[in-house]
Amino acid sequence: MSSHFPAAASAGPVHIVSLGECMIEIGGQPLKRRYGGDTLNTAIYLARLLQGWPAEVHYATALGDDPLSDGLLSQWQDEGLFTERVARLPGRAPGLYLIETDDRGERRFFYWRNDSAARHYFGGELDFATLLNPSQIDVLYLSGITLALFPPARREALFEALAAFRRAGGLIWFDNNFRPALWRADQAREAHERVLALADVALLTLDDETLLYGPHPAQQAVQRSLGLGCREVVVKQGARPCVVATEAGQWHVPTQPVARVVDTSAAGDSFAAGYLAGRLRGGSIPEAAALAHRVSGAVIAWPGAIIPREAMPALQPG
Template identity: 50%
Template sequence: MTTQPRIALIGECMIELQHRADGSLHQSFGGDTLNAAVYLRRELGDLGSVDYVTALGDDSFSDAMCAQWQAEGLGLGRVQRLPGRLPGLYCIQTDANGERKFLYWRNEAAVRDCFTTAAAEPILAALPGYDVVYFSGITLAVLGVVGRERLLQTLVETRRRGGKVVFDNNYRPRLWADVATAREAYRRVLAEVDIALLTEDDERGLFGYEDSEQVFAAYPSIAEVVLKRGADACLIRCAGERFAVPALKVETVVDTTAAGDSFSAAYLASRLKGGSPAEAALAGHRLASRVIQVPGALIPR
């Protein structure tokens, strides 16, 4: 990897509403790959560039998103602004244990046309030139059939040129027409992945794997597999070795939103800076443990 890696994260950011205990709503922005992009930018510091790849509308919320991303140091050169369109919206409701429920309004979100517009052509042509291309299962779902095909072509070309492909599985059943469609899409892209950041519960929900052994056995060709298991130790297979890295204990969990995204970001940042997989996992646990003690997806800098 270069000493100043160029990283592109592909996905969707939405308007986030946090439902407070007093019935009020706090508005911010969030989305799995956007959360990862922000935390990756913070963790990397000046040791690389992070661009976000998405499509937004031409509305005031989209303006505010771009302003926030710019303030976080993200590159906006791959963000499309589609006239008359809007971003998606979601509401987070959390229970007494910090577990969350999401309500979504995203069917008409601009990101669904991210890879189908004329403006997408130069973006798609540029992506294989990045050192790292990062996306998630949610990216797969919201891009649609045509977008997924174009993404797959991009991943193949990225690896052909020597770039690395990083995938966070984030499986959300409601975003897919059926489980068979989701399985096919996942299997096709997983064949082009170098680092797989997998949540065990999502693997169980999508493929029916019963334990970590089945998950690892399913991906013999992926060089680096990280299995996230919430408060339990994460499991890693890399360079022929298997090992566990315990999570950090947190006394009070406020909100688990973006726990996995922040782990993935800190893990990748550490690896890009030369850290071992074990060191990277510890960095991931460290950041995630801070994130879950604060409401919302993005904690203050």
């Protein structure tokens, strides 16, 4: 097993903590209430793909003390997520977003999140020593959206905590999800590069890298990330083959045809889960990337961020 991915030991399972925000999702015709959030989506798909494997997927965020929060917590637990790191803030509630999709499945979001429980949580005095205790967790998964939720002073404290976690042997997996509505590109570039210098695995979407750095090929994103210190870089290019690179080599893994794209929500999040699960389970880079494409292809054929469990693609040997 690559050192970028922990091996399950006889002492117990691999502990993975995903850090971010989940919101209530309203979408569809007629409108339906669901839920979603980039790191939450990845955590749920990762928990599904690692079912029966010695691993525990934890979610770290904040919810309110309202009935909607109670419902979210119950659904996450039903999915197999460990929720002891979910803070409950009195008088607060989850954020909300409305999603619209066009005939090609491309989506547009409208957010109501500025006073959400998660915003107050990330803006407060988070106990990073407890959250990132290397004796309790093996891996932290976070995204560009996670970084944007922290005010600048607290983001600096997060960077210090990530560096300490990394020095203590913890692994960091990072997805570059960039949302211009949350912060400026120059702020995001600096923050992303701080994390990429510590990351063991980076999952980059070329469209987001283009928003941050201007038009450039996947190879340039790979070289930039490896040069910063990241050890395994995956660049997603939509329907084009993804590019995966380490110091040992580079792979181009083609996507798989999707009969009809219904909703591209969570396409990248589910790809991340497929890739990370494939690698955790001992798969090679091409095998893990192929699984990632299969999972993402299944997800975009359904509306909403989280598809029914019975619609998940079967794991293949290897």
